[in-house]
Amino acid sequence: MKKLLPLVVIVGPTAVGKTAVGIKVAGRINGEIISGDSMQVYKYMDIGTGKPTIEEMAGIPHHMIDIIGPDEEYNVAKFQKQVEDYIVIIKQKRKIPVLVGGTGLYIRSVLDCYDFTPPGGDAAKREELLRLSAEHGNEYLVKMLRDVDPAAAEKIHPNDTRRLVRAIEVYHSLGRPISDFQYISGQLPPKYNLVYYGLTMNRQDLYGKIEQRVDSMLAGGLVDEVRKLVEMGYNPRSTALQALGYKEIIEYLNGSYDLTEAVELIKRNTRRFAKRQMTWFGRDERIKWRNVENDDSLEEIAKEIALETEGQFSGT
Secondary structure, eight states: OOEEEEEEEEOSTTTHHHHHHHHHHHHHTEEEEEEOOOOBTTTTTOTTTTOOHHHHHHHHHHSSSSOOOOTTTHHHHHHHHHHHHHHHHHHTTTTTEEOOOOOHHHHHHTTEEEOOOOOOHHHHHHHHHHHHHHHHHHHHHHHHHHHOOHHHHHOTTTHHHHHHHHHHHHHHHHHHHHHHHHHHETTTTEEEEEEEHHHHHHHHHHHHHHHHHOOOOOHHHHHHHHHHHHHHOOTSSSTGSSSTTHHHHHHHHTTTSSSHHHEEEEEEHHHHHHHHHHHHHHHHOOEEEEEEOHHHHHHHHHHHHHHHHHHHTTTT
16 A cells, blocks of 8 residues: 655634744654745745745745746646645655645645646637627626636636636536536545644634734835835736735725725735635534634644644654
C-alpha cells in the first residue's frame, strides 16, 4: 500500500489567527508554510492581503507568496499543481508541509480530487459569447450562467470574462455544469496523511478582530499601497485589484466615496467574507475545530496540533 505524504492544514475565517498558529506549529514540527490564500500569490500586495512580515515568519520558509505580478492570470488549477509540487519538495527535505489559509476552493483543490480540465469546447459558441460580452457587458453573461449553473455564477467574478465564457460554453457543449468536472469524488482514497484543524471564534469577537485588522492596515499604509499599484500601471479592474480591501480603496481614490465610507465598506465586506468562509469550511467533517478565545489560546492550539502531528507522522 502506498504511503501517503504528510500534510498539516489550518483553516478558518480571516483575522482568526491562522497565520500565527501555523508559524508556531511549523516551528515545533520542523515544518514549512504553504500559503492557502488566493491573493497572497500577488507581488506588491502585502498590507491588504495580510502577508506575514519577515519578523512574523520567524525564520520559517514560506511558499506561494509573491509568485506573480498583479496583471498576471492565475487560477485554482495553477495553485493546485504548484502546492502539490511543494508538498513533495518539502517532504523530500524531511520537513512537514503546513498549508495555512482561508480560500476554501483552493484548499479543497489540494486535499480532494478536483479536475480542472473539462473536455470539449465550441469555438463558434465562444465567439458568440465574447460578442455578447462586448455588446452588453459581462452582467449579460452572468445572467446567462446563472440560468444554467448558478453555483458557477456565484463563484466566478463578474469581471472574469474568460471563465464566464468557458463555463457557459461547457454547459452548452456537454449539457452539464462545469462544476461536474471539477469535483470528481469525495469517496476516493485520501490524497494525504492529513492533520486538519480549523480555528473559530465568537462572532462578535471575530468582527472586532476584523475591525482592528482593517484599522491596522490603514495605519500601515494600505491607501499608499493601492495608490502605488495604480501608478505602476496595473489595471484597477483586474482580478487582483478587485480583491477585498483594494477595490474599495480604488473607488475612494476615484472619488466615488470618502475614506471613512471606504473603510466602513471594507469592514462590512470583510465580515461578510468571514461568514462565507465559515459556511464553506463548516461543511467539511474532517476538520477539528478549536475556539480561539485570546492570544494565549493560539499557543495552546499550536501545541495541540504539533503533538497530534508528531504522533501521527512518526516514522513517515
